[in-house]
Amino acid sequence: MPNKVFLELDTNKQESITDAAIKEFALYGYENSSTNRIVKECGISKGSLFKYFNNKEELYFYLIEKVSLRMAMETSSDVKNLPKDLFERVLEYSVTEISWYVENPTMGRFLIGVASEGNNQIGKKIRERFKDTNTDIYEQLLKDVDMSAFKSSGKEIREILRWVLSGFNESFLKGLTGKDIDIRKIKKEYIKQLRNHLKVLKNGF
Amino acid sequence: MPNKVFLELDTNKQESITDAAIKEFALYGYENSSTNRIVKECGISKGSLFKYFNNKEELYFYLIEKVSLRMAMETSSDVKNLPKDLFERVLEYSVTEISWYVENPTMGRFLIGVASEGNNQIGKKIRERFKDTNTDIYEQLLKDVDMSAFKSSGKEIREILRWVLSGFNESFLKGLTGKDIDIRKIKKEYIKQLRNHLKVLKNGF
């Protein structure tokens, strides 16, 4: 989606631009972000930015794809090797996901911001653009899991799992006030709490 | 919080102003709303609006209080009369809540918008301002319910309930594409689905 000129740039320069833009969008959201601040931050001129990307929206969508892809690559490296048991599977995936957010706070905030763009112009466009691409990671994760042992329907299990997971993740991330930087400790605490919640759901289904 | 001048206005005029402002905020969110459009919509002058409210933020907070209060009044009319059983209690409250959102779409969108203001300037101010006031309706709802019969801790029950409820509500509201206007049908369908979800949680706890 960017113009060729951009893709033929020195990789360092490309990254300094995308870094600045991701930071800006993560900080202010799409509508309140400023291309002026972006060019100031990465030290290029306004004219250049708009030669690289035809407009702000194109830049935004390019970054969504870039960051999403990167997160997917770094996080779902070995879906095949995950445990067969539904709950162990979810647990293991969720902990790598949350670790990625903790280790990449700016990109994490960026993705959270993208996901929570409401019903404004840009929010609708995002959902329109990525409705196929997404199909939810969790659906992928739960696709080839045997659920015949449960009473509840597959759809209900998927839904409730997603609600609890996203609710818990959000609340857990918000609870990290930056004071505890020891990732191993964080992981441990996360696992402990999530395991409890999953136990409840396991008995429920 | 508004200036006296506003509160001494004809009630009709007050409402035409608040209606226009609520609609504007519901449609665009705080940051992207325009005081110019508001005054145009309700037919007053810019000068007047800023005599009534010292600035945009004051107007916004006034509306948050007003709409929240109204919703609380119209929705939690008889908390005392709710069933003693935890799940029947939650079910009954949730259905009146969702009905209110369906019957008051603009105010509903406004409140949803307020709740989902992210970590921008205004989002932080909102949470700072209403951290005491809120304490979550669900906490009120679950306060004097006997939970000794459950294995899980009260905190866990409250959290999981809230995640599932807000997830389900959001998904249910999004599923209403406006085609089905028969509120009785909507209520019935809502109850049916939520009852299923609650059954799962009941077995889980």
Add this chain to the structure above:
DNA sequence: CTTTCAAGTGACCAACTGGTCACCAAATCC
């Protein structure tokens, strides 16, 4: 050395923002 050509620049643009203030009209006061 000159010509060509693409990359990069930043002053500039129209549109819009929240907010102000000198003014106006009408009602109230003496």
Add this chain to the structure above:
DNA sequence: GGATTTGGTGACCAGTTGGTCACTTGAAAG
């Protein structure tokens, strides 16, 4: 009646926005 206070007005302000374009610069091509 005239003077004064009141609520209401909209042109105006400085600031910011996304986006443009006539221009400079520097290197490669002849």
